[in-house]
Amino acid sequence: MMLxxxxxxxxxxAALALAGCGVNAIPTAEENAxxxxxxxxxxxxxxxxxxxxxxxxVKGYAAHEQSTLTAVVDARAKATQVTxxxxxxxxxxxxKQFQDAQNQLTGALGxxxxxxxxxxxxxxxxxFLALQSQLEGTxxxxxxxxxxxxxxxxAYNTRIRTFPDSITxxxxxxxxxxxxxxxxxxxxxxxxxxxx
Amino acid sequence: xxxxxxxxxxxxxxxxxxxxxxxxxxxxxxxxxxLWGLALALLTLLxxxxxxxxxxxxxxxVVDQANILPADRKAALEQKLEAxxxxxxxxxxxxxxxxxxxxxxxxxxxxxxRSWGVGLKGANNGTILLIAPNERKMGIETGPGIQGxxxxxxxxxxxxxxxxxxxxxxxxxxxxxxxxxAIIEILSMPDDQAHAKEAAAVAAWDKQNKxxxxxxxxxxxxxxxxxxxxxxxxxFLRRARHGQRYGGSNWPIWLxxxxxxxxxxxxxSGWGGGSSWxxxxxxxxxxxxxxxxxxxGGGGGSxxxxxxxxxx
Numbered sequence: 001m002m003l004x005x006x007x008x009x010x011x012x013x014a015a016l017a018l019a020g021c022g023v024n025a026i027p028t029a030e031e032n033a034x035x036x037x038x039x040x041x042x043x044x045x046x047x048x049x050x051x052x053x054x055x056x057x058v059k060g061y062a063a064h065e066q067s068t069l070t071a072v073v074d075a076r077a078k079a080t081q082v083t084x085x086x087x088x089x090x091x092x093x094x095x096k097q098f099q100d101a102q103n104q105l106t107g108a109l110g111x112x113x114x115x116x117x118x119x120x121x122x123x124x125x126x127x128f129l130a131l132q133s134q135l136e137g138t139x140x141x142x143x144x145x146x147x148x149x150x151x152x153x154x155a156y157n158t159r160i161r162t163f164p165d166s167i168t169x170x171x172x173x174x175x176x177x178x179x180x181x182x183x184x185x186x187x188x189x190x191x192x193x194x195x196x
Numbered sequence: 197x198x199x200x201x202x203x204x205x206x207x208x209x210x211x212x213x214x215x216x217x218x219x220x221x222x223x224x225x226x227x228x229x230x231l232w233g234l235a236l237a238l239l240t241l242l243x244x245x246x247x248x249x250x251x252x253x254x255x256x257x258v259v260d261q262a263n264i265l266p267a268d269r270k271a272a273l274e275q276k277l278e279a280x281x282x283x284x285x286x287x288x289x290x291x292x293x294x295x296x297x298x299x300x301x302x303x304x305x306x307x308x309x310r311s312w313g314v315g316l317k318g319a320n321n322g323t324i325l326l327i328a329p330n331e332r333k334m335g336i337e338t339g340p341g342i343q344g345x346x347x348x349x350x351x352x353x354x355x356x357x358x359x360x361x362x363x364x365x366x367x368x369x370x371x372x373x374x375x376x377x378a379i380i381e382i383l384s385m386p387d388d389q390a391h392a393k394e395a396a397a398v399a400a401w402d403k404q405n406k407x408x409x410x411x412x413x414x415x416x417x418x419x420x421x422x423x424x425x426x427x428x429x430x431x432f433l434r435r436a437r438h439g440q441r442y443g444g445s446n447w448p449i450w451l452x453x454x455x456x457x458x459x460x461x462x463x464x465s466g467w468g469g470g471s472s473w474x475x476x477x478x479x480x481x482x483x484x485x486x487x488x489x490x491x492x493g494g495g496g497g498s499x500x501x502x503x504x505x506x507x508x
Contacts, residue, residue, distance in 0.1 A: 129352065130349035132352075133348045133504045134347070134348045136348065136505075137501070137502045137503060138348075142501075143303070145500070
């Protein structure tokens with residue numbers, strides 16, 4: 001009788017003690033990181049969606065820049081093939097593959113945008129100007145989404161590696177650290193510069 | 197990134213500590229090490245991502261830190277912006293800053309918008325016209341909620357055709373006026389989907405605003421009250437049956453519970469969680485809610501880096 005009452009009394013505190021060890025907080029932080037990752041992918045997708053229009057506009061003015069145009073089209077095709085779902089974000093290899101593909105597209109795009117300097121007609125084309133500013137905004141969004149994602153990853157990784165949540169992370173969830181975004185290639189951090 | 201200096205401090209301090217007490221037993225050293233680890237882990241948790249940038253205070257819809265607007269133009273502009281918010285529920289802010297602190301204007305702009313909470317939480321319908329006269333840079337930052345109307349391309353058009361010509365001629369107030377007029381014009385157009393979302397966000401803001409001035413009851417507080425009541429009640433029962441044997445033994449639990457309440461409130465979890473209310477918007481400043489006219493402060497809106505920028 002005595003023991004039972006004690007157990008009844010202990011139950012809420014056991015629940016609270018568990019809550020203090022991150023039983024709720026760890027999945028919350030993980031879901032947050034996944035949501036931020038979805039934002040990152042959305043913004044990259046948005047960039048990929050802008051490219052066909054950009055390519056056809058540039059083609060109209062600078063048809064003999066064929067190699068630059070092909071490079072962009074190829075890089076886009078490759079980049080859209082590599083998708084990383086929310087469950088894959090703790091897989092460093094997949095993340096690296098994704099980043100490499102996107103970085104390659106960033107580089108190819110930068111070359112394509114640099115081409116416009118040589119074609120005054122292209123530079124004055126309203127459609128091109130509009131695409132250019134959409135692309136500029138999208139590169140900015142990618143940068144913001146990436147830094148938001150990294151902040152969420154840092155919060156999650158810190159949580160699962162510090163006491164007392166580290167115990168819950170290991171015992172209950174078997175949590176693995178999530179891979180943050182890194183600037184791997186030298187020019188990865190610099191978006192194609194768009195000058196007016 | 198902020199953990200690196202902390203880790204260095206860790207090595208330095210624990211080294212010094214051990215050096216000062218050479219007679220320490222290994223077991224004790226292990227405990228101290230563990231305690232240091234715990235303390236530093238807590239420190240790392242407290243050290244939020246370094247806020248590298250310092251922003252001016254959000255004092256009104258026109259924040260003229262760089263002092264490029266004459267008083268009468270500033271007042272007229274403020275009136276125009278307040279009327280715009282009253283009419284549409286969207287928030288447009290003009291900010292001039294002394295320095296971008298070496299940052300890119302677009303990067304500075306979105307962080308400024310988030311720090312001020314321009315626009316409404318959920319609807320994210322804020323816009324900032326940001327001018328850095330010393331760097332000769334201007335930018336339009338748009339919240340995700342209005343980008344359907346005020347597209348990146350259109351912000352580029354506004355900067356190129358309305359603002360830059362006036363700025364190049366040295367007429368900063370004129371350029372700002374022209375830019376603001378163009379933004380207000382496009383954002384006053386109907387956009388049913390955006391409006392529905394905004395109406396909901398306005399209602400939420402007004403409700404929350406009222407509640408915070410009247411003193412609401414946080415969910416976490418209720419929860420902990422129930423827990424405490426349970427413990428007290430059970431304690432009474434026990435005491436009635438077994439005399440004073442366990443008298444006073446509940447104190448640590450109460451302290452713990454009280455501490456949890458304080459923590460849960462200060463970290464912003466639970467009730468009203470996470471809205472950036474630190475950004476301003478004292479609850480009784482206007483009395484008429486988000487669209488009641490006057491300066492409301494920010495509504496917790498967010499920014500995603502959309503918009504465009506340029507220089508002159």
